Amino acid sequence: MPLLRTTLLKAEPAGALHSLDELFSLANAMEQEAASKYSELAQEMARQNRSELAAVFSDLAAAEREHVDSVTRWSQSRRGKPPDPTLVRWDAPATFDRDATTEIKTSKLMTPYRALAMAVRNEERAFAFWSYLAAFAEDPEIKKAAEVMAGEELGHVATLRKVRRRAYHQEHDRLRSATGKAEQIDASALERRLAGQFEQLEGGLDPVQARRMRELADEARQMSTEANGFGRFPAELERRDAETIAEVLTDAYLEEAERADDPVCLESLQALAGRAIARLAWLRSLSV
Structure with a gap:
């Protein structure tokens, strides 16, 4: 019990x-x-x-x-x-x-x-x-x-x-x-695309939010290196908005962490998922 x-x-x-x-x-x-x-x-x-x-x-x-x-x-x-x-x-x-x-x-x-x-x-x-x-x-x-x-x-x-x-x-x-026949990309490509979108969004924010957006852009580039070769996603996702891409990546990291058997891989995915969750929560707070 x-x-x-x-x-x-x-x-x-x-x-x-x-x-x-x-x-x-x-x-x-x-x-x-x-x-x-x-x-x-x-x-x-x-x-x-x-x-x-x-x-x-x-x-x-x-x-x-x-x-x-x-x-x-x-x-x-x-x-x-x-x-x-x-x-x-x-x-x-x-x-x-x-x-x-x-x-x-x-x-x-x-x-x-x-x-x-x-x-x-x-x-x-x-x-x-x-x-x-x-x-x-x-x-x-x-x-x-x-x-x-x-x-x-x-x-x-x-x-x-x-x-x-x-x-x-x-x-x-x-x-x-x-x-099935569409072009596929990995999480690394989506993270790089996300970094670029964060930089584009920065201009419309107040100074505090803009600084946080720059930090997220830098973090996304770092995560793109860590996620190199991970996952398979439709290439058309690169054309979606930042929040959608961030949500896709969050779900992917979480789901793969649940299936991971290797301790090192599990730790890496959990770290990616943790940062992705915090990132998504902050993005959603902007639209509240």
């Missing part, structure tokens, strides 16, 4: 459940929040004219509303009444990643696969939460109900993983089709 808690939950539950009524109310609140968050993301994607992502989040919101109805029916059958929101005495540990929500709204590279991967992570956190409560519950009835909730969340994880796999294959099929 400690491993489950540390890897998925950002904090331990703030209290213990003392009745089934409290459990149903907390479960209802968590499912309602997820439905609301997904609906919010669907609306934001529609506002950005990103119809494919809007459809993904609309489907996720609909699934969460079904979960709300399921909890309500369970409460009715066991307690003879719907969940009472006033019985929620403490906030559950965050199972819906706020940073991920922000990234979905701002990322120019968000895809259905990446969105579904975040949804899977949310459901895994919910599974960890209910598993934790079940493990430490003293009342046998509450323990059993928490175990049922954990099982439900695990089922949601399995379902979303299947949908995510389909999205992954569709995304990569499109990518291979689009780039």
Whole structure:
């Protein structure tokens, strides 16, 4: 259980459940929040004219509303009444990643696969939460109900993983089709292009920002040397804006670091990823 808690939950539950009524109310609140968050993301994607992502989040919101109805029916059958929101005495540990929500709204590279991967992570956190409560519950009835909730969340994880796999294959099929015969470049070339874009952007900034932009240009040239020969990207990326290129490189360094077996290579990729993350965060701050 400690491993489950540390890897998925950002904090331990703030209290213990003392009745089934409290459990149903907390479960209802968590499912309602997820439905609301997904609906919010669907609306934001529609506002950005990103119809494919809007459809993904609309489907996720609909699934969460079904979960709300399921909890309500369970409460009715066991307690003879719907969940009472006033019985929620403490906030559950965050199972819906706020940073991920922000990234979905701002990322120019968000895809259905990446969105579904975040949804899977949310459901895994919910599974960890209910598993934790079940493990430490003293009342046998509450323990059993928490175990049922954990099982439900695990089922949601399995379902979303299947949908995510389909999205992954569709995304990569499109990518291979689009780039199979296209000219390819490596991360070094993209870093050099990024350095040039930073220098062009410098003129429109205040002195402090301009100085930071020069530093980023120098850093990008250094990173281009370190990333020489790494990655394969469509050459057309060189024509994209600085933020998009920076995001592509950040994702590439992070993903390759996850797959790296060699300790030296892993350390190098993690260092590149760390600088790339800080760079992307600063670029995004300019447009806020």
